[in-house]
Amino acid sequence: MSVIDVSHLKKTFGDTVAVEDVSFEVRPGEIFGLLGPNGAGKTTTIRIALDIFKADSGDVKIFGGAMTEEKKKRIGYMPEERGLYQDIPLERCILYLAALKGVRKAEIGKRLEQYLERFDLAAHRKKKVKELSKGMQQKAQIISTVLHDPDLLIIDEPFSGLDPINTQLVRELMNDLRDRGTAVVMSTHQMNLVEELCDRIVLINKGTNILYGKLAEIRRDFSTGDVLVTTSDALPGVPGLIGHEHRNGKILLHIDHDTSPQQVLKSLLEKNVNIEKFELATPSLNEIFIQVVRSPEAQVGGK
């Protein structure tokens, strides 16, 4: 059963179309990337999924049906605009938000202790939230989002404001949650982290799906057949090779459409080229993102 099943969502605010036609599903035990340029409709989609807004049309199923108060308790949500009470102590703030999820201090006291230690906030628990740094508030928000052990976690820009050490902590946390079977929906513009963490993605532009599926498959689909070769030898001319360029200590070989990478490898080996590494040149998610968002199809509302 899908944790989230969104089908043909549409939402307008007055004359503004925020979401035109968005569909995707999120499964248990995966990290799902909800991607798109600014103003694409990601936040509105999340808010509709969470029953904050009602869609004009389309369908949303959470844990197999409509949102209920009980289901809300199984969800952890961290919005892009952080939401913590600023003028109360950190621990009290986290416990109150946990209480709204139906869990009491007696049940989660030990877990809270562990999270505070893990995120290096134990010494700051009595401080008012507004006295904490931006990074600390970010970590506190993450704790408050996962403290009740949700089955579905929706997080918007989880790494914003974090240094590399804390980014690593959050990365580990997300992997832990996935391993425990939690479905994680992550919206971020940090494509390197999406590549590292996400199993599947949906890319929205102007309120419409433009890419959807397994990340590895999408990258393979966008591959041109070019290959990256690592070698210290000079590159001889081989059949099917129409050009090459140096990239980060490697050589990117452009191959014509009628030639396969295997044929090029065979030709190079026949010419005694000492090859250290030979790999398919798949584009980065960042390149794919820019390519599809700037494509003419995307400019008129997606494909």
Place this chain on the structure above:
Amino acid sequence: MMGPVWEVAVYHFKREVFKKSYILTLLSLPLFLVFTIGLGQLATSALNNDIRIGVVDPGGFLQVLSIEGRQETAEIIIFNSKIEAEARLRAETDPLRVIYVLPANYPGNREVDMIYEDYPPSEAREYFSDILKTNLLAGQQEALRNRAIEGPLLTIKAISVNREFPVNNPSAELLIPLMLAVIYIFTIFPIAGIMVGALGDEKTNRTIEVVITSISPRTMISGKILAVSAIALLQVTIWIFFFVGAAWISGNWFDIVFFQDITVHWRDVVAIASLALPGFVFYGAALVMLGSLIDDSETLQQASGLVLIPLFLPIYVLPVILDQPDGLLAMVFSFLPITSVQTVGIQSLFMEVPSWRIATATGVSWLISLGMTWFAVRAFRVGMLRYGKRIRIGELFNRKQFAR
């Protein structure tokens, strides 16, 4: 385990009542009253100690220079000569405030000249007037004399209703409902500030988005209104305790007759209390609705002032209510949660508002207040995260916005 409404209510209640600003608000009215009354008492006692009245009475008419059973509020000094009295009026030390000159044939013409440099205070003038009356009525029976000095007593008694209001000397118990209504008005203002502040805060720091993904807007709003109502009740209770204590001290320690032997008309108190509860809920809901529709906290603060204007409606039409405390306008106002407490507070001065009417007004007030709460939840549902986007009134009635 506490329900989520209770959870929200307890959180907001604790958060607000332990703030310094709330504690200051709580103490403000009692401190203001203590300060004002204390200052007034000091001024009066200083004034009274200082009043000296000179009387030029060549005919020796004034035989009695004090009034039986009454505190001397001025010192009367008799002079035989007007020149001597005027010299004392202009003296630098121990001067007179005023000189009254009684001609030798005063009992015949009943004319008195008053000489002063600064117009004398009413205490001095009234005291001399009463001394004069006492001497004029010297030969009469004591009861008659006292009654004449007391002057006319005006008692308002409305036709077909069952309460009298003595204008000159109203008893403390008659003023209790009005006092409660005043406390109610003074309570709504800080409560409005708290409600508007809490909503503005949650919208500004975006906590609202986290909260409503945990509980329903209805739960959240109900919890907030419950918290605000409880804060209001706490404030009212503390203020009432203060007034009761102040009245007891005034009556028992300072022997102020007005505050002695006060009989509380519990019926009136219950009536005001039963109307105040839906009143608090109504204003709480109205402010939630406003907070849902307005993003900008400055505009929100200003707009909340508009919501509170109806609190003063019964004051604006006070002459009409005083003229006809049982009239149509007073009756209509007593049925509305925005005006019921204040109106019944005024009506209770002159009449015992019938129980059936209080019961009906309470029922109507609750209906309107709960309706307002329902509407506020809708406004909140539509407007809570629409930062900078205009909300059309039609959206509040659009079923699709609220369908599951």
